[in-house]
Amino acid sequence: QVQLVQSGGGLVQAGGSLRLSCASSGSISSFNAMNWYRQAPEKERELVALINNMGTTTYTNSVKGRFTIGRDNAKNTVYLEMRSLKPEDTAVYYCSASSYDGSWSTYWGQGTQVTVSS
Numbered sequence: 001q002v003q004l005v006q007s008g009g010g011l012v013q014a015g016g017s018l019r020l021s022c023a024s025s026g027s028i029s030s031f032n033a034m035n036w037y038r039q040a041p042e043k044e045r046e047l048v049a050l051i052n053n054m055g056t057t058t059y060t061n062s063v064k065g066r067f068t069i070g071r072d073n074a075k076n077t078v079y080l081e082m083r084s085l086k087p088e089d090t091a092v093y094y095c096s097a098s099s100y101d102g103s104w105s106t107y108w109g110q111g112t113q114v115t116v117s118s
Contacts (some may be wrong), residue, residue, distance in 0.1 A: 002024065002025060002107040003107075004022055004024055004097060004108065005110070006111065007020070008021050009112030009114050011099055011116075012085055012116055013116070013117050014085060014086055014117065014118050016116075017081070018082045018114060019079060020080040020112060021078075022075065022077065022080075022095030024077070027073070028078060030102050032098050033051065033098045034096070034097050034098075035047060035050040035097070036078075036093060036094070036096075037080075038089075038093045038114075039094070040090060040091040040092075042075075045094075048063055048080070048111060049063065051071055057069050062088075066083050066085075068083075085114075086116060086118065087116045092112065092113055093112055095109035096109065097107070
């Protein structure tokens with residue numbers, strides 16, 4: 001029943017910025033964590049950032065200091081602010097939501113393309 005709808009993405013030059021949004025059909029405060037993944041061509045899916053229900057954030061090393069994950073509980077929306085973008089950031093970015101009620105459940109957004117040109 002959970003639906004995650006992503007927006008943002010597109011083409012940006014190296015050094016530029018881009019903001020991704022992920023709007024949930026339900027309350028994001030009901031999830032244990034909201035996550036951003038990415039998958040580049042011919043590479044494995046990579047966890048980029050997460051924010052748990054206490055507001056604690058975690059980032060993969062390659063984006064630390066450049067990317068920021070945030071949330072607006074009133075809007076049931078999670079954001080990924082990307083700065084100082086590099087060509088190697090080019091990937092399809094996916095939003096996901098994780099919940100635990102005896103077992104883990106994960107829901108996924110549709111994905112959005114981010115392309116960083118040199």
